[in-house]
Amino acid sequence: MKQVKLFVNAANQKSKINREIYGHFSEHLGRCIYEGIYVGEESSIPNKKGMRNDVVEALKEIKTPVLRWPGGCFADEYHWKDGIGPKEGRKRMVNTNWGGVVEDNSFGTHEFMELCEQIGCEPYIAGNVGSGTVQELAEWIEYMTFDGESPMANLRKKNGQEKPWKLKYLGIGNENWGCGGSMFPEYYAHEYRRYQEYCKNLSGNELYKIACGPNSTDYDWTDKLMSMLTNRLPKAIALHYYVMPGTWAKKGSATDFSTEEYYNTMHKAYMMDEIIEKHCEIMSRHDKEHKVGLIVDEWGNWFDVEPGTNPGFLYQQNTMRDAITAAITLNIFNQHSDRVVMANIAQVVNVLQAVILTEGEKMIKTPTFHIFRMYRDHQDATLLDSYVENNEAGEDVLVPALSQSASISEDGSILLTISNCDLAEDYEVVVDLVDREFSECSAELLQSKMDGYNSFEDGHIVEPVDYNGYRMEDKKIILAVPACSVVSLKLKR
Structure with missing residues (x-):
């Protein structure tokens, strides 16, 4: 077993880790909304107002802080008035982006707000800029947030919601460089300036306006967008980055993969650090006071769909490989919490790197779910300075074996999360806690073979x-971190 040192300096307290970094994303895509979250009030599956009880309880368990909806690409073809009023009168449409299935709009604004209330999370609305209008988005804001006499407020009351909702997060468009309109950054910047002007703060509700940021390594988009919004700065810009070991045409299997594909996936997960750093450097040139945050509101692993499923539904299994990339990514977000203010893994149920999978009345928690549970106490804690003397893992592609982050909560307890992506090597990690003594320690371990996953036959694999x-020696903690595992360590005085 190789020994490495990990230093945690409790005296060097850094940025707050916003709870919204542990956010999620729900789109009208495949079985995410329908069957995954919403089954309707008449369903035999236990529900409250149509929301699956088991899914809601699971999302509460990981302290889901924010949920993004209705997309994704679906958002820029979504017209919100189709999803309000009596269900029998709502418009039906074909979801041309995802599977060509009929969307009956039975899950709309009222249902989404009900879901967020049941979970106890903030709603994050992605507005339609691609095929919508300024008036349409402005009226949606009025419908949701205005507590007064107006056509939209009266319509909301007519539909059963007397008091307005609180809406903090508003995305002005989605992937406007692609499915949201194939725009150039200069054009989108003009559109953002126009749209944000009419998205008003009503009845004491203050909107946190989010501009469409770059796709992955499109640094030119960030540069041009920030340069054109200097006097109309958004609260944040949204970055999208997906990990896949193959190509768009052949992404690779979610469960049947080689060690080479495994390490290639790790390499691409670690790229998140470089991508964030480079975009933040560009942002800082235009925003020296760091007024604009960075939101990664779509991230995760994207593999080929499970054999025999609708290609447009993006349904994939979730293995220990996914858990480790989630751990690496969340550690990276924590380390960049001075700029990264929110992140939303794609997606919450039955789509891409889901934390929950459902099949009829059955529900399982994926390995990625368990990472979010093990990491949940990082939410709203303060990042601590930490450093690990690392080793490399891999074959043709070499990556850092260990990833880590540490935070301190208001009560003085510390959470240290460590992943080991090495498939062959266990590590003995000597944790040196600078400026802090602890008398109580507890830990959790998530470990499996790289392709281990939970099935509907056995959801506890x-x-x-x-x-x-672990053991405590001379104010140090000697911690064994096995191969292909994630450890969370809690320290109390």
Whole structure:
């Protein structure tokens, strides 16, 4: 077992880790909304106002802080008035982006707000800029947030919601460089300036306006967008980055993959750090006071769909490989919490790197779900300075074996999360806690073979266990971190 040192300096407290970094994303795509979240009030599956009880409870367990909706590409073809009023009168449409299935709009604004209320999370609305109008988005804001006499407020009351909702997060468009209109950054910047002018703060509700940011490594988009919005700065810009070991045409299997594909996936997950750093450097040139945050509101692993499923539904299984890339990515977000103010994994149920999978009345928690649970106490804690003397793992592609982040909560307890993506090597990690003594320690371990996953026949194959693979010596903690595993370590005075 190789020994490495990990330093955590509790005296060097850095940025706040916004709870919204642990956010999620729900789109009208495949079985995410229908069957995954919403089954309707008449369903035999236990529900409250149509929302699956088991899914809601699971999302509460990981302290889901924010949920993005209705898309995704679907957002820029979504017309919100189709999804309000009596369900029998709502318009039906074909979801041309995802699977060519009929969308009956039975899940709309009222249902989404009900879902967020049941979970206890903030709603994040992605507005239609691609095929919508300024008037349409402005009226949606009025419908949701105005507490007064107006056509939209009266319509909301007629539809059963007397008091307005609170809406904080508003995305002005989605992927406007692609499915949201194939725009150039200069054109989108003009559109953003126009749209944001009419998205008003009503009845004490203050909108946190988010501009469409870049796709992955499109640094030119960030540069041009920031340069054109200097006197109309958004609260944040939204970056999208997906990890896939193959190509868009052949992304690779979610469950049947080689060690080479495994390490290639790790390499691409670690690229998130470089991508964030480079976009932040550009943002800082235009925004020296760091007024604009960076939101990664679509991220995760994207593989080929499970055999025999609708290609447009993007349904994939979720293995220990996904858990480790989630751990690496969340550690990166924590380390960049001075600029990264929110992130939303894609997607919450039954789509891409989902934290939950459903099949009829059955529900399973994926390995990625368990990472969010193990990491949940980072939410709203303060990042601590930490550094690990790392080793490389891999074959043809070499990556850092260990990833880590540490935070301190208001009560003085510390959470240290460590992933080991090395498939062959266990590590003995000597944790040196600078300026802090602790008398109480507990740990959890998530470990499996790289392609281990939870099935509907057995949903407990990959799940965390209480872990005692550590000891305290001379104000240090000697921690064993096995191959292909993630450990969370909690320290109390």
